[in-house]
Amino acid sequence: MNLATRIEQQPAWILHRRPYRETSALLELFTYEHGRLGAVARGVKNRGWSALIEPFVPLRVSWGGRSELKSINDLEQAGRSYRLSGVALACGFYMAELIMALTRREDPHPRTWQAYGIALDGIMDQRREPLLRCFEVALLEECGYGLAVHEDVHGAQIQRSASYLYYPQRGPVPVAAAAAQGHSRAGDVAVMVGGATLLALAEGDKDYLGQDPGRLESRQLLRAVIDKHLNGKRLHSREMFRGVASRRGLSG
Structure with a gap:
């Protein structure tokens, strides 16, 4: 989006901030309609924004600019902030x-x-x-990078009572088929996961994902899949x- 734009009152969160010159800040915003943006907030203290440009504060932000780095024109708090610890x-x-x-x-x-x-x-x-x-x-x-949680690698429906080896590169393979057909390849890393956990992820079943085995299996599975797409990048x-x-x- 290189054309001059002026966006008004866009719901946003601040993902990261760092000081810029003496009175400004560089922000990484996550907005509802425009995704992730880089922006500069100028004159932070004079405009009363110091307490607002923090993570976990829901905002409505207005900005403009032609370049990839947008210029914040106005911002206001849009709800209660979250004081996490x-x-x-x-x-x-x-x-x-x-x-x-x-x-x-x-x-x-x-x-x-x-x-x-x-x-x-x-x-x-x-x-x-x-x-x-x-x-x-x-x-x-x-x-x-969506998970394969409805069908296994052969196109068969995920069975709630079955067990699978989930390969981040390919998807879920029934344990019996993996052993019989030799699905493992050099460098492959698979996570053991139950069909009930895969279906809970598909359905957003927070009750099942909040208790074992769904809690542990889903954590291990998502960790493996995310690590694949991070390509070695470390998360602090x-x-x-x-x-x-x-x-x-x-x-x-």
Whole structure:
């Protein structure tokens, strides 16, 4: 989008910010209709924006500009902010970092945008794992990396009572078929997952994904698939989570 534009009152979240010159800030925005954007907010202190340009504050943002780096004209808070701490804070940073790692600028991801807001609303309590899984599924799908959760690699419907080896490069293979037909290839990494977990991911069944075996299986599966698409890129939020979790005796 290189033509001059002026966008008004667009719902947005700030994924990242850093200081720019003496009174300004460079922002990475995630907007509902325009996807991820780079923008500069000038005169932050004089305009009373210091407390607003933070992660986890819902905003309405107006901007303009021809270049890839937009210029913020106005912004206002659009709802209550989320004061995250501990594991929830690490989860919030994880979602923001994942959006920045997998999406392209100015490529709308409305389903991911909604899942991000829903997850922020619930990650302070024990619902956080299924909310994170639903967010990850939405992001992967809108980036063109959607999970195969309806059919196995042979085109057969996923069976709730069956067990599968899920290959991130190809999809789910019934365990019996994988052993009989030698599906493993050099460099392949497969995750064992139940058909019930795959269907829960397809249906967004947070109850099933919030308890074992669905909780553990879905976490391991999404981790493997996401790692494939990160192509070796490290997520600092994972290190942050491990530090917090180790102090609390959690697993992640």
